[in-house]
Amino acid sequence: MKKHTNRSALIWIVVGFVFVSVFFFSCREKTDGEKKVPPIDVEVLKSQLDLESEEDPLIGGNISSGTFTVFENRESQEGRTIKLTVVILHAFSETSKPDPFFPLAGGPGADVTQRVNGYKKSWIREERDIVFVSQRGTGGDNRLDCVLAADDLNDLRLALGYDKINLTGTSYGTRAALVYMRRHPETARCPR
Numbered sequence: 001m002k003k004h005t006n007r008s009a010l011i012w013i014v015v016g017f018v019f020v021s022v023f024f025f026s027c028r029e030k031t032d033g034e035k036k037v038p039p040i041d042v043e044v045l046k047s048q049l050d051l052e053s054e055e056d057p058l059i060g061g062n063i064s065s066g067t068f069t070v071f072e073n074r075e076s077q078e079g080r081t082i083k084l085t086v087v088i089l090h091a092f093s094e095t096s097k098p099d100p101f102f103p104l105a106g107g108p109g110a111d112v113t114q115r116v117n118g119y120k121k122s123w124i125r126e127e128r129d130i131v132f133v134s135q136r137g138t139g140g141d142n143r144l145d146c147v148l149a150a151d152d153l154n155d156l157r158l159a160l161g162y163d164k165i166n167l168t169g170t171s172y173g174t175r176a177a178l179v180y181m182r183r184h185p186e187t188a189r190c191p192r
Contacts, residue, residue: 040155040158042158045155045158048069048155049067049069049086049159050066051064051086053090056120059120059121060092061090061092061120062090063087063088063090064087064090065085065087065088066086067083067085067086068083068084068086068155068156069081069082069083069084070082070136070152070155074148084133084134084135084136084152084156085132086113086131086133087116087132088100088130088132088160089119089122089129089132090129091126091128096129097127097128099128099162099166100129100162100165100166101128101129101130101166101168102131102157102165102168103115103119103130103132103173104135104168104169104170104174104177105170106169106170106172106173107171107173109172110172110173112132112133113132113133113134115132116132131162133152133153135149135152135153136148136149149179150176150179150180150184151183153180154180154184154187157187163187164188164189165187166188167180167188
């Protein structure tokens with residue numbers, strides 16, 4: 001029995017080490033050896049955003065919806081573009097907190113903008129905007145397999161003028177949030 005207990009303890013120690021390592025490396029600062037990202041022109045990003053706002057007749061509060069246009073090939077920044085669907089449920093409070101809530105869908109492949117109605121009365125809207133974006137590959141004119149959705153999300157964050165954001169995800173969305181945190185750690189609000 002003691003041999004089994006020691007083996008179980010060892011397994012839990014290894015699992016704990018792996019969890020701490022993944023968390024540490026996903027939130028670490030970029031080192032000099034990593035690829036440098038060129039400066040981003042926020043005005044260009046804003047020009048790629050096409051939103052219209054209206055008041056929700058049933059619940060109240062403002063809702064903005066539209067598209068955010070990105071290049072299909074993020075590396076070249078030229079060629080074909082795709083339009084990501086964007087929906088913003090604006091906070092009910094006039095003195096809302098500056099860091100919005102970005103839900104990320106599971107799947108992979110689920111379009112989070114299909115879940116807007118479930119958040120319209122959410123307690124989160126009392127203090128924060130809730131921003132939904134159909135990550136590239138999840139719907140509309142951009143159904144494809146891709147790995148750069150985290151960078152699209154960061155570009156949208158910049159175009160909307162948010163400094164830091166809160167991320168949440170279920171299933172695959174959790175993995176997408178970790179990728180975002182690894183690629184853009186200074187913009188993700190981590191609880192301390």
